[in-house]
Amino acid sequence: MNEIQERENRIVEEFSLFTDWLDKYEYIIDLGKSVPPLDEKGKSDENLIKGCQSRVWLECGEKDGRLYFKADSDAIITKGIISLLIRVFDGQEPQDILNADLTFLEKIGLKENLSPTRANGLVSMIKQIKMYALAHAAGGTGKKEN
Amino acid sequence: MKLFTTFAANLCFLCVNRKHCSYFCIMNAIENIRKLFPALEQEMNGKKLVYLDNAATSQKPLPVIGLIERMNSGINANVHRAMYRLSDETTALYEGAREEVRKFINAPERENVIFTSGTTASINLVATCFCERYVNEGDVIVITADSHHSNIVPWQLACGRKGAHVRILPLKDNGEWDMDQLQDMIDRRVRLVAATQISNVLGLINPLDELILTAHRHDIPVLVDGAQGVVHMPVDVQEMDCDFYAFSGHKIYGATGTGILYGKKKWLEEMPPYMGGGDMVGTVTFERTTYAPLPLKYEAGTPDFIGASSFKPALEFVGNIREGETGKEVARSEKEITEYMRRALREIDGCILYGDAENKIPLFSFNVEGCHAGDIAQLLDKMGIAVRSGMMCAEPVMTRFGTTSMVRASFAPYNTLQEAQYLIDCLKKAVKMLR
Numbered sequence: 163m164n165e166i167q168e169r170e171n172r173i174v175e176e177f178s179l180f181t182d183w184l185d186k187y188e189y190i191i192d193l194g195k196s197v198p199p200l201d202e203k204g205k206s207d208e209n210l211i212k213g214c215q216s217r218v219w220l221e222c223g224e225k226d227g228r229l230y231f232k233a234d235s236d237a238i239i240t241k242g243i244i245s246l247l248i249r250v251f252d253g254q255e256p257q258d259i260l261n262a263d264l265t266f267l268e269k270i271g272l273k274e275n276l277s278p279t280r281a282n283g284l285v286s287m288i289k290q291i292k293m294y295a296l297a298h299a300a301g302g303t304g305k306k307e308n
Numbered sequence: 309m310k311l312f313t314t315f316a317a318n319l320c321f322l323c324v325n326r327k328h329c330s331y332f333c334i335m336n337a338i339e340n341i342r343k344l345f346p347a348l349e350q351e352m353n354g355k356k357l358v359y360l361d362n363a364a365t366s367q368k369p370l371p372v373i374g375l376i377e378r379m380n381s382g383i384n385a386n387v388h389r390a391m392y393r394l395s396d397e398t399t400a401l402y403e404g405a406r407e408e409v410r411k412f413i414n415a416p417e418r419e420n421v422i423f424t425s426g427t428t429a430s431i432n433l434v435a436t437c438f439c440e441r442y443v444n445e446g447d448v449i450v451i452t453a454d455s456h457h458s459n460i461v462p463w464q465l466a467c468g469r470k471g472a473h474v475r476i477l478p479l480k481d482n483g484e485w486d487m488d489q490l491q492d493m494i495d496r497r498v499r500l501v502a503a504t505q506i507s508n509v510l511g512l513i514n515p516l517d518e519l520i521l522t523a524h525r526h527d528i529p530v531l532v533d534g535a536q537g538v539v540h541m542p543v544d545v546q547e548m549d550c551d552f553y554a555f556s557g558h559k560i561y562g563a564t565g566t567g568i569l570y571g572k573k574k575w576l577e578e579m580p581p582y583m584g585g586g587d588m589v590g591t592v593t594f595e596r597t598t599y600a601p602l603p604l605k606y607e608a609g610t611p612d613f614i615g616a617s618s619f620k621p622a623l624e625f626v627g628n629i630r631e632g633e634t635g636k637e638v639a640r641s642e643k644e645i646t647e648y649m650r651r652a653l654r655e656i657d658g659c660i661l662y663g664d665a666e667n668k669i670p671l672f673s674f675n676v677e678g679c680h681a682g683d684i685a686q687l688l689d690k691m692g693i694a695v696r697s698g699m700m701c702a703e704p705v706m707t708r709f710g711t712t713s714m715v716r717a718s719f720a721p722y723n724t725l726q727e728a729q730y731l732i733d734c735l736k737k738a739v740k741m742l743r
Contacts, residue, residue, distance in 0.1 A: 183353070183690045184690075184741075187687060187690065187741065188741055191683075191741055191742060215681075215682040215685075215697060215698045215713060216680060216682045216713070217712065236680055236712070237680035237682045237683050238679075238680060238683050238742055239680075239682070239683045239686055239687075240680075240682065240683075
C-alpha cells in the first residue's frame, strides 16, 4: 500500500468516530480554521481557482522530486476539506499523486462537496493538483499559463 | 399538523370577525396551498424540506404536473401542423395557454404574446432583433444596475455587434435605483432602456412607472425584465405601458424551459425575425421567404408545446391564490414573513441585509460577518433548508455591495412563518459553528 492510501485510510478511520453530521462539520470547520492563511503573494491571481460559490488559492512547490502544497479559501468548510487533501498529497511523488483515486472523500460522506454543481472550487483544485503532478512527472512546473 | 389544521379550520368557521384569529386563518390558507405541491412533502438530509429557493425556481402544483403528464401520455402531437384530432387538441391547449397569459398580463391581443424558452431567451430576442433594426454605431442602451446577467450580457453582445454602448443606471446604498441620475442617463443617443422590475438579489419593487414615463417622454422604448416581478405582483402591461415584458414559466409554477415575451405590435412587426425555420414562415422559395404573421413570426421550430401549455394551469393557480379570502391571507402571510425576517436578520450580530427598504417582496439576500455565504448554505442544507448562495447570476450587484457572494432565502406563498423562524434558528446555529 502506498503512503497516499495509508493517509486516506487514517482519515476514514478518524471520521468513523463521528455519528452525526454536526460533529463532523464542526471538525472540518476546526480543520479549516487551523490552516494558516496564505500570504498576499500566495493569493496571487496565478494561484486563484475561481468558483461561483467560493474562491480557492493553491500554491505548489517541489523539493527532491516530491510536491508540496499550500492552499487557502475564503470559505471555511472548503478550507477544511482542502486541508484533508493537502494532508494526503503533501510531500508525495508526482506519479503517486496522479494515481490517487480519492475515494476517501466519498467514504467520509463528503462526496457531494466534489459535485461540479457545487462550484466551490474543490473539483478544479484537485484537477490543478493533478496538473502540477502531471507536469512534474514530465519535467515541467504545471503553472497556469494565464 | 393535520389535527392542527382541522382545529384551525373549525375555529375560522366559527369566527365572525377574522381579526380575532388571523394566525389560524393564515395557517389554514397556506396549508391548503401546500397540499397542491407534492415536492414540499419530502425530506432533505433527514429533515423536513424547507424550500426557500423560489426565486431560482418554484415548485409545481398538481394541476401543472397533471397537465404535463396528460399531454405526454395522451395528447402528444405537434402544434399548428396537422389535420387530425390530436394535433387540434395540442394546438387548442397551446393557444389556450397563450390566451391565459394574455389575460394575466392584460395584453391587448394574442399577437402580442410570444412563447420563448425563458426570460433569458425573451431578452436575447429583443436585444438581437431590436438592435439589428434600430441601433447604430455610437448609440446607447441603458440598463439598471440591479440587473441579472440575462439583462446585461445580451445587450453587451448586441451593442458589440453594432459599435454601441451599454450605460448603467446606478443603485443607492439601500439597493433602490438612483432616480436622480436618470435624467443624465437619457440623451438623444439612447435607443432603449432595459429595466429590472424586481431584482433577484435585492427583492425591491422598482419605480417602473416613473422610469417608463421619463423614457417615453424622450420617445425611448422600455423593456421590463419581469422574471421576479410577475411572480409577486399583478402585472398590467397596458397600464404599465412598457414596450416589452419578459418572464419565465418555471418561476411562476409552470414548466421549465418556457417563457414569455410581450411586445407592442409596432416593434414586433418592424423588427426582423429572430430564428428561421418551421412555423415562422409565410411562403418559402429558394429566392425569397415571407414570414408568418405574429406571434408565430418569432416561434421558429417546434416549441416546447407541452411546457408552454402549462402556463394555463400555472396562471390559474396564481389567480386563485391572489383572489378573495385566500388572496388576503396570502398577502398577510407574506407581509408577516417579510417583517419578521427583516427584524430577525437585523438582530443577528454582524448581519447585513441587502436591499433593506420598505417596498420589499419576501426575498432576503444577506451576509453574516466572519462567515462565508457558501458555508452558511452548506450547513443549512444539512438542516433541511434549501437556500441559494453565491453570486446569483448578478456579479455586478455583488461588486456594488463589495462582496463576492451572498446567501439568499426567497419565499413563495406556500412557505410559512414557522419556516422563516426555523431558518433563523438554524442560521444562528450555523453562525455559531462558523465563527
